[in-house]
Amino acid sequence: MIRDRFSENIKKDMSTEEWLICQDTYDPQENLKNESLFALSNGYLGIRGSFEEGTRVTLPYLYVNGVFDKSETFMRELAALPNWLGVRLYVEKELIGIENCEILEFSRVLDMKHAVLYKQYVLKDKKGRVTKVEGRRFVSRHNVHRMAIELFVTPVNYDGIIEAENIIDGTIVNFYDAPRFKVKHMYLTANETLGEHGVYIESATRDRHLHVGTGCVLEAYKDGRPVMRNRMFHAFGEQAVEFGDVPVTEGETVRLVKYVSMYTERECPAYALHTTIKEEVDHFMEDGLETELRFHENVYDAMWEEADVCFEGDPELNRAVRFNIFHLMSTGNETDDRVSVGAKLLTGEEYGGHAFWDIELFMLPFFSYVFPKMAQNMENYRYYLLDAARENAKKNGYKGAQYPWESADDGTEQCPDWTIEPDGTCYRCYVAMYEHHVTADVAYGIYDYVRITKDLDFLYGRGAEVLTETARFWASRCEYVAEKDRYEINQVTGPDEWHEPVNNNLYTNYFARWNLRYVMSLIRTMKEERPDDYEALMKKTGLKEEELEFWNTVQSKIYLPRKEGTNLLEQFEGYFQLKDVVIDQYDENDWPIRPEALKTCKARETQILKQPDVVLLLHLLGEEFEPELMKENYDYYEKRTLHGSSLSPSIYSVMGLKVGDDSKAYRYLKRAALIDLLNLQKNTREGIHAANAGGVWQTIVFGFAGVSIGKDGILNVKPNMPKEWSSLTFRLHYDNAWLEIRTDGNNQAEVRRLDGAPVGIWINGEKKEI
DSSP states (O other): OOGGGSOHHHHTTOOOGGGEEEEOSOOGGGHHHHHHHTOEEOSSEEEOOOOTTOOSSOOOOEEETTOEEOTTSSSOEEOOOOBOOOEEEEETTEEOOTTTSEEEEEEEEEETTTTEEEEEEEEEOTTSOEEEEEEEEEEOSSSTTEEEEEEEEEESSOOEEEEEEEEEEOOOOBTTTOTTTOBOOEEEEEEEESSSSSEEEEEEETTTOOEEEEEEEEEEEETTEEOOEEEEEEEETTEEEEEEEEEEOTTOOEEEEEEEEEEETTTSOGGGHHHHHHHHHHHHHHHOHHHHHHHHHHHHHHHHHHHOOEEESOHHHHHHHHHHHHHHHHHOOSSOTTOOOOTTTTSOOGGGGOBOTHIIIIIHHHHHHHOHHHHHHHHHHHHHTHHHHHHHHHHTTOSSOOOOSSBOSSOSOOOOSEEEOTTSOEEEOOHHHHOTHHHHHHHHHHHHHHHHHOOHHHIIIIIHHHHHHHHHHHHHHOEEEGGGTEEEOOSBOOSOTTSOSBSSOHHHHHHHHHHHHHHHHHHHHHHHHOHHHHHHHHHHHTOOHHHHHHHHHHHHTBOOOBOTTSSOBOSSTTGGGSBOOOOOOBOTTSOBOOOGGGGTSOGGGBSOBSSOSHHHHHHHTGGGSOHHHHHHHHHHHHTTBOOOSTTHHHHHHHHHHHHTOHHHHHHHHHHHHTTTTTTTTSOGGGOOOHHHHHHHHHIIIIIISOEEEOTTSOEEEOOOOOTTOSEEEEEEEETTEEEEEEEETTSOEEEEEEEESOOEEEETTEEEEO
């Protein structure tokens, strides 16, 4: 039992085993992966799971969502901020550290139920002194400006004095272990004492001079009394360090608590940062760590009431599913609608914290069904950047709004023009130039959010404005070919990025048509049923009836490639003329092995795919396709998909269930759920795969539980349970109702309304009022 490794100081608050992710041994080569796995976030900020005393291999990053900077690098990225984790303990100048002593015992545990990171180790130094250190840390979800570390330190075989350093490190740089890309986004504006005790660092982003303040106090307690002595403050360059010491007795435990607070200039003026943070830390110390921790745990209890997915029959997989949900929901923000959810959440630096199309297609459904307020904020984020999308379209020679491939805080395109490999080689990055489908994905996100939440005020206001401008973009992006009397979209890349650029990618063309049709239908509805909103939209966008007539002509003639005389949809024009290579081998983790043919030719010369393209289209717009067509295309493309993207397995799992490939569906779910825990793609060090986390949730809810919204706009539950499970329970918000859905091993479903208004639902083909 994991919990039994800890003393009662810790164990009394630790959750039961099914909520725990454990690290049993210390291997410095695994540090970066584990820092991602053990990262903690509260929607406002996130900090990686680094060790307080520091290690040689580490990326000790702290991010505040929305604090971006560019400086000398090639994109605006989340700035690595001063790191407040530092607590270093010494005995006679010997560091009590995981890499400085012999490890006698070691455990670290992420408690997902309450978002607390625990540790326990027993260390022996070079002189034979043995010290037991237990601890926990959390970033409060109740008050997002409060964070804390608590350590229980016991000298096992000696008396003496433990010396302590309380550190805030402002030397942190982005890409710390990548010499070519290192950049420091923050410059120091203050390094001083917080008050009578404690340390304070204030820094600002180099481009826009946004100030960020961090302050903390380290206190030591015996029998509830403060016992820290001989405090001294030092400003060592960009490190703020306060020294203190504590007398210790063999076998007696000293409790140390580090109380931390952070604010940025977005929450209070720069001149008030220091006083605001000092007052926050003072109040935190008065309230006590236990009080704040209880409030924090209560918030997570409530969040898990909304978000938990529980199934009986495969406890290890259930734990992995919860792990993905934990990181996803920890990053969502219910109060700030000018930030979104980055591709690596707040757990790592890859992709710079940027928002991608992943948001709308992989993450937004989870938030719309489980945390609709967070989903609304994510939609507002896109709306606030609409003007930037208009400028982007204009810059590229189009009308309307063209959303960037990668978006940070100001809506400008942040995708780099060049990619540099670890060996120093460079190649041109054409993603932003060709992956225009992101604009249709943003439009689809609005459609999907509204059909789940029924937020018509958003749809007929901000949503309609975004949708109109995206439709306007597609009408200008399509090219008329007179000799064929059709509209084409050439030089694009679809979701499968291993074929770029191509002409008439089916996913892109189909969604351009869908975007135009949906907006035309919406505007007709507004004209008839919401005339005031209709007039406001026409005035704001300058839309005219003749423009709508042109849109209708374009959508009616968009070319949709397919193999003549068959059900096979062609991924892009000319795809079926490429070398046909299939996948027929899998490794020990059930991951496809790269075919031998790819050793002699490039993937773009073959039909091998990085990730679903046609199959993703069938997943998103399945009601527009016949079952036989979906099955034939799934079968064809599944054996040609190498899953080079974490976005891939979950889509094939859901679609496998839709077309009757049940056994592969379960295998795909396991691949997706374990991508980060097992480091299947060898890049978990860069951060948690956020879109995959959303895909894991979709696989269970849309796949095995069979939740969908039909053409009639009504929720449908039609389970297709795996043989491994005897039951599945989860909760959803739908149409102002909060529902609990439970299915059993016989594919029977029970739906209970926990709150909100009565709602009609289809359950296994029978209409019921819940």
